[in-house]
Amino acid sequence: MDGRGPMIISTEDLWLIIIAIAMGTMARLLVLKVDYKQYPSYPNGVLIHIVLAFVAASIGAVAIPAIKSNNYTAVTFLALAVQNFRDVRKTERESLKDLEETEYTPRGNAYIDGIAKTFEARNYFALVVSLASAASMEIVAALHIGIMFQVVAGVIAGSIVYQVISRFSKGKSVGDVAEVRLAEIKVEGCEVFVEGTFVTNLAGTENAQKMIEKEGVAVIIEPSQKHSAIALHNFGQRKAILFEATRTLGAKRYNFTRKDYETGRIIILFVPIVRDLEKLIDVVKNTPLLESVKKSHAVLRSKAVED
Amino acid sequence: MGNERSQRQTAAIIAVVTLSNHKIVSAGEAFVLEAKNEEEQQKLTLEIAKTVKGDVTQLSNGIYLILRS
Known part of the structure; x- marks a missing residue:
């Protein structure tokens, strides 16, 4: 032995x-x-x-x-x-x-x-x-x-x-496939727009309009490549991004995610408890791309060519 | 269209606050309230919204809807 x-x-x-x-x-x-x-x-x-x-x-x-x-x-x-x-x-x-x-x-x-x-x-x-x-x-x-x-x-x-x-x-994160930046919020009556894109019409009271205009934060996520939008537009992925953002900064009231079909952009809007814009950008960029929504672009392309 | 049904954050109309010039044919399960003037309409809308923790939207004809998801 x-x-x-x-x-x-x-x-x-x-x-x-x-x-x-x-x-x-x-x-x-x-x-x-x-x-x-x-x-x-x-x-x-x-x-x-x-x-x-x-x-x-x-x-x-x-x-x-x-x-x-x-x-x-x-x-x-x-x-x-x-x-x-x-x-x-x-x-x-x-x-x-x-x-x-x-x-x-x-x-x-x-x-x-x-x-x-x-x-x-x-x-x-x-x-x-x-x-x-x-x-x-x-x-x-x-x-x-x-x-x-x-x-x-x-x-x-x-x-x-x-x-x-x-x-x-090691997986990818949102920042790897998209540009993330802050965006301007515009309240017109009970409608809320972010850089011209309609987000909600639930700002029916003066309180809501003031709160969204003064305290609201909006982030635009622009896919760097067209096929990245497939993953980013996924409902689960958007929920994950919104979750990470509201978990980090808190959410006083209102939270919305919107897809802009024309440009492929994603909009996240909410009223945070702590207004730290730098942290907001960081957290959105670092949100992981979910394994369940990831698609191989190479495979999709070859399949399309074969068909 | 995608799987919109499961993804939609549905909201129910809790109450409708109108003025005397508005005609409500049917309100379903919503609670309908008629205010004397616009000032009272806004006040009532806010009070109900606060009570039910709902969101408010105003239609183009001036009717206020209180919704809760």
């Missing part, structure tokens, strides 16, 4: 498990963003995700030593982990749906689906990174190279796999 007893864990295996768990958990921590979206910014949310990452990394870390000790049933642990992560997605989805009625504007099902999928995928980060880390350490150990080199190999392999996966799973 190369000095490794079947009953008592060897120092090499212990190092392997510790390093692999550490790499896997760290990979999850690095993608646990507390950014403009402020999610999950609350302490309990962060704790839940760290603990889940630790569990995922542990499964990945012990898989290699388990297989090495002829315990092939260890592979079933991976299947168990996948099932567990699916539950994470389901729980996340249910939890976000429960919160829908308490938000300034709803996230919408498309955005919730995207967030839940991301949380599931990020647990796989921890699992795959720890698995790669453990495998590389095992390969180095098989070459009878010292423990320090095994640790270094584990860290390097884990880092490389993390880089590859995080680059692969």
Whole structure:
């Protein structure tokens, strides 16, 4: 058994498990963003995700030593982990749906689906990174190279796999496919226009007219390419943008999104609690392009040519 | 047209505030109120809108509608 007893864990295996768990958990921590979206910014949310990452990394870390000790049933642990992560997605989805009625504007099902999928995928980060880390350490150990080199190999392999996966799973944001700028609001009687485009006629009272004119903010999102409008015009995508904007600045009253079919522009208008225009532009630009609305322009084009 | 039905943020007409010169044929389930003059019409509209937390729109003939989504 190369000095490794079947009953008592060897120092090499212990190092392997510790390093692999550490790499896997760290990979999850690095993608646990507390950014403009402020999610999950609350302490309990962060704790839940760290603990889940630790569990995922542990499964990945012990898989290699388990297989090495002829315990092939260890592979079933991976299947168990996948099932567990699916539950994470389901729980996340249910939890976000429960919160829908308490938000300034709803996230919408498309955005919730995207967030839940991301949380599931990020647990796989921890699992795959720890698995790669453990495998590389095992390969180095098989070459009878010292423990320090095994640790270094584990860290390097884990880092490389993390880089590859995080680059692969990184999505685009609204700012990547469109120009975002502030726009002027014009109130004419009970009708509200943003740069000549009709938005609503619900400003029937003087209070509403004053509030929208003085305190309202409007943003125009212009797709940089014509096909980008397909994703931006999507109802779920517009809801997600409005949600991020109102969540960051608050919403005193009124919120509208409008599509301008002629120009392909999207208009977002609302009355915020905090009037921070710079932040508004940033948050709209950084709203993720939802996975469910993304279309491959190249595929669409080739299909059209074939037809 | 897209999936407009599921995407539309529908609003129901809660109340209609009219003047004596307006003719209302049928108001459905909406509550219809007739004001003495324009000043009272605006006042009543605002009061109802505040009560039901609704939005207000004015038609070109001067009738106020109070809507709630």
